[in-house]
Amino acid sequence: MAAIRLHNLRKSYKTGFWMREFEAVKGISLEVPQGEAFGFVGPNGAGKTSTIKVLAGLQDATSGEAFISGISCSDHRSRQHLGFLPERPYFYTHLTATEVLGLYGSLFGMTGRMLKDRTAQLLKRVEMTRFADVPLGKYSKGMLQRIGLCQTLLHDPEVILLDEPMSGLDPVGRAMVRDIILEEKHAGRTVFFCSHVLSDVESICERVAILVGGTIRLEGKISDLVSTQEKRMICTFKLQSEKTLDILSIQSGEVVEKSDLWEVVLPEIEFGAFLRNNVDHISIVDLRMQRKNLEALLVDAIAEDKRQTTEMGVLA
Amino acid sequence: MMVVWTLALNTFREAVRDRVLHSMVFFAVITVCASLVLKDITLGDQDKIVRSIAEGGIDLFASLIGMFLGISIIWKELEKKTIYTILSKPMPRWQFILGKYVGLNLTIWAEIALLSVMYVVLMLFQQDVPSPIFFVSMGLLVVELMLLTAWTTLFSTYSAPTTASAFTISIFIMGHLADDLWLLGSKSDSVFLEQVVHFIYWVVPNFELLSIRDLSVHEREIPWVQVWSAAGYGIVYSVVVLLLAVLLFNRKDIR
Numbered sequence: 001m002a003a004i005r006l007h008n009l010r011k012s013y014k015t016g017f018w019m020r021e022f023e024a025v026k027g028i029s030l031e032v033p034q035g036e037a038f039g040f041v042g043p044n045g046a047g048k049t050s051t052i053k054v055l056a057g058l059q060d061a062t063s064g065e066a067f068i069s070g071i072s073c074s075d076h077r078s079r080q081h082l083g084f085l086p087e088r089p090y091f092y093t094h095l096t097a098t099e100v101l102g103l104y105g106s107l108f109g110m111t112g113r114m115l116k117d118r119t120a121q122l123l124k125r126v127e128m129t130r131f132a133d134v135p136l137g138k139y140s141k142g143m144l145q146r147i148g149l150c151q152t153l154l155h156d157p158e159v160i161l162l163d164e165p166m167s168g169l170d171p172v173g174r175a176m177v178r179d180i181i182l183e184e185k186h187a188g189r190t191v192f193f194c195s196h197v198l199s200d201v202e203s204i205c206e207r208v209a210i211l212v213g214g215t216i217r218l219e220g221k222i223s224d225l226v227s228t229q230e231k232r233m234i235c236t237f238k239l240q241s242e243k244t245l246d247i248l249s250i251q252s253g254e255v256v257e258k259s260d261l262w263e264v265v266l267p268e269i270e271f272g273a274f275l276r277n278n279v280d281h282i283s284i285v286d287l288r289m290q291r292k293n294l295e296a297l298l299v300d301a302i303a304e305d306k307r308q309t310t311e312m313g314v315l316a
Numbered sequence: 317m318m319v320v321w322t323l324a325l326n327t328f329r330e331a332v333r334d335r336v337l338h339s340m341v342f343f344a345v346i347t348v349c350a351s352l353v354l355k356d357i358t359l360g361d362q363d364k365i366v367r368s369i370a371e372g373g374i375d376l377f378a379s380l381i382g383m384f385l386g387i388s389i390i391w392k393e394l395e396k397k398t399i400y401t402i403l404s405k406p407m408p409r410w411q412f413i414l415g416k417y418v419g420l421n422l423t424i425w426a427e428i429a430l431l432s433v434m435y436v437v438l439m440l441f442q443q444d445v446p447s448p449i450f451f452v453s454m455g456l457l458v459v460e461l462m463l464l465t466a467w468t469t470l471f472s473t474y475s476a477p478t479t480a481s482a483f484t485i486s487i488f489i490m491g492h493l494a495d496d497l498w499l500l501g502s503k504s505d506s507v508f509l510e511q512v513v514h515f516i517y518w519v520v521p522n523f524e525l526l527s528i529r530d531l532s533v534h535e536r537e538i539p540w541v542q543v544w545s546a547a548g549y550g551i552v553y554s555v556v557v558l559l560l561a562v563l564l565f566n567r568k569d570i571r
Contacts, residue, residue, distance in 0.1 A: 013569070056404040058570035079406040086404075090397040092326065094333045106322040107405040151401055 001070045003159050003190035004032040004055065009064035011050045024050040026214035027064065032207075034158075037181070037191040039201035039222070041294070042211035043302055048194050049087065051211075052163050055192070056084045068159055080108070083157035087164040089148030093137030097128060097147050100136060101154060108155040122150040125180065141168035149177060159190045166197055178204065198294040208294065210301045213309070217301035225297060231268040236261050236286035249277035261285055319407045320415045327419020331385055332426070340381050341427055347373035348434050352442075363444060368533045370438060371450070374431045375457060375529060382424050382461045383488065386468025387480040389416050390565070399570055410562040417469050417558060424461050428454055452543055453532035459550035460526040464488065466557035467521070473565045490516065491523035526550050 011025040025047040032038040042048050053059040054066050057073055071078035091100050098119060105115040123129045126146040136144065145168050152160060165181065166174045181204055185191050195201050201208060202222055209219040218225060238261055239245070245255060245262070251273060253266040262282075266274055268289070292300075331337055351369035355362040390413070393399040403412060432454050439446045467487050471480035490497065494517055501513030525546045528539065 013571075053570065056400075058400060058403055060567075060569070076406050076408045079404055082404065084401070084404040086397070086400040088397075089401055091401065092330060092398055094330050095326075103322060103326055104401065104405065107319055107402070107407060109318065148401070 001034070002031040002067070003034045003036070003069055004030075004038070004192055005065075005067040005070075006030050006051070006055075007065045007067075009051065009054065009066055010062045011047070011054060011059065012062045023062075024214055025054075028209075028211070028214075028216050029064075030209055030216065030219060032190055032192060034190055035185075035188045036207060037185045037193060037205040039205035039208035039294075040192060040194040040211065041196075041198060041201055041208060041298060043298070046211040047214040048211055049163060052084075052086075052161060052192075052194060055161055056082065056086075080155075081158040082161060083152035083155065083159070084161045085148045085152040085163060085165050088141070088167055089144060089151075091136045091144065091147065094135060096133045096135055097123060097150075098132045100147065101150055104151045105154055110155060118154060118156075119150075122153060126150055126176065142170060142173050145169055145177075146173065149180065153180075153184070157189070159192065160184055161192045163194045164196065165193070166195065166200055174200075198298065202294050210298055212301045212305040217304065218297060222294060226292060226294070232265055232290045233268055233271040234263065234265050234286075234288045234290055235271070235274070235284060236263045237282040237284050238262070240281050240283065247281050250274060265290070319411045320418060323402075323412060323415025324418035324422060327389070327416050328422040328426075331419070331423040334385075336384065337381065337423070340377060340384065341430070344373060344377035344381075344427070344431055345434060347377065348431055348438065352438065363442065364533055366438070366442065367450075367535075370435050371453065371529050371532060374428065374435065374454070375527075377431070378424055378428050378457060378461055379464065379488065381427055382420075382465050383468060383481065383484050385420055385423060386465045387472055387484055388477045389420050389465075389469055390472040391476055391480065394570065403570060409566050413469065413473070413558065413562050413565055417465065420465050420469070421458075421462055424465070425458060428458060428461075447532065447535040449528065449532045449535060449538050452538050453528050456526045456528055456543060456546060456550075459547050459554075460523055462554045463521050463523070463526070463550045463557070464491075466554040466561070470557050470561040470564070473561050473568065487520055488523070490520045494520060494522040495524055521550075521553055 007029050008027045009025055009029070010023065010027050012021050012023045014020065015022050024045075028047075028051065040048055040051070050059065051066075054061050055068060055073055057076060057079055060074055066073040068078040069081045071081075092103075095103065101119040101122070102115060105111075105119065110118065120129070120132075123132050126149055128143065128146050128150070131139070131143065136147065139147070145165070149165065152162070160181075162181070165177055169177060178200060181191055181193070185204070191204070193201060193205055206221060207219070208222050208225070210217045236258065248255070250264065250266075251270050253264050253270070255262050255264045257263075264274070348370045351366045351373070354369055355365045358365050393402070393416075399412075403409065432451075435450070436446050464484070464487075468480065468484050471483045475483070497513050498517045501510045501517065504510045504513065525542075526549075528543065531537075531539065
């Protein structure tokens, strides 16, 4: 059984004075197996937060289905297995960290010694023990994020839903949160990780879905997605004396000047021909292979979405 | 029920730490105490003056506090986004509404209890003993505010405090003038106006049914039949309004 399952999920909102319908999520389907760390990335307005809110039970799907551990997200019992950290979590500012975790623990049916011990353990884990009795109104954004992570993990959930968990954290805090997420992943928890910081996604997740304009543009193992992309060679060279650029034979790519040197970016398969044809005219200074990373994939997906939207506009 | 109780206690704790509430309770205390001073500058039955001002003060400030806290009870959670981490826990939404409602009423009951104790002390200071009807009157005030806060909870699920306060004040005024509204409709020459006014009469709560303050001020016999029927009316009406609030909130997208 999948830990998270979305089947043709759609989410629309009525906006503006005339209540026009805006479709934020356009029929997405995906499955996240138990124990996997899954990245959910996309630009602003891609439909990530809408999907997460359906999973967390904050919104109902317009159509389609969403399940957590096999239980429909419209059923409140699905949240018994779910730990949810919203983007920039907000808490009752009059409560202290201990009180707020006590409140959340009670909502999960945790009481007494078990709740007290778990609260103390988590506060220690996020290095917040010495602020345990300070009202949350006095906390910084990063400190609130840490408390947010504590409330997410409080009941030892099977599925952890994280919406921008690194937001507002300093580099030390980011490293700590990343370590905690990795620990949870290694302990067999399913992590659904939504972030703009793609390097974090690459370091934590095995699989990823790139969401653009409410639809999934790419989905799969990060290593597979990246390896299937075209590799490119970046060659920095010097022209032999008295030679000009006109003498070079280049099938594709553009040569740009860099200080006293020249640089050309070519598809890997064309590099051999470039070398053979120009070996008498250039001396190579530096040679690098460029592999597309997640960021490049996301940029391509956004560009593809824009192109399709424009084409559809023209057809209409 | 543990979830409801947890949310109620948290709502109560949040409310009693609110400085605006402290100020309102302070003014309520001043009003109750002022009845002692005012009786010296009035003619007639001075004890009745003390009872009238003090009980009127308790009524007024309890209603104001109920309205002040109630109009933002759900909206504040939505606006401050504290609701994200609450509703993502394993509980149905009706428990959230009920928890907030019970917490709101706990705060009002605490305020009424505090002012009632002050009133009793004041009476004893006057070498008088409060009549039993005073406590029954306070009991009905509690029911009246349960009804009023059920409405504020309903308004707060889908509107901002400014709109909710306009609705609440309208309900409060119409509810206290319900009998006059009926009379006005009956005396109207227009059948349409009569039907509209009578419709409003049946829809808005009749808060006057829940008030026996005049009888309490005059220390009359307790009208038990009226008390029980009014309490039943208030409780059933509150449950219906709360059910409506739950129905609306169940369909709400938390954005």
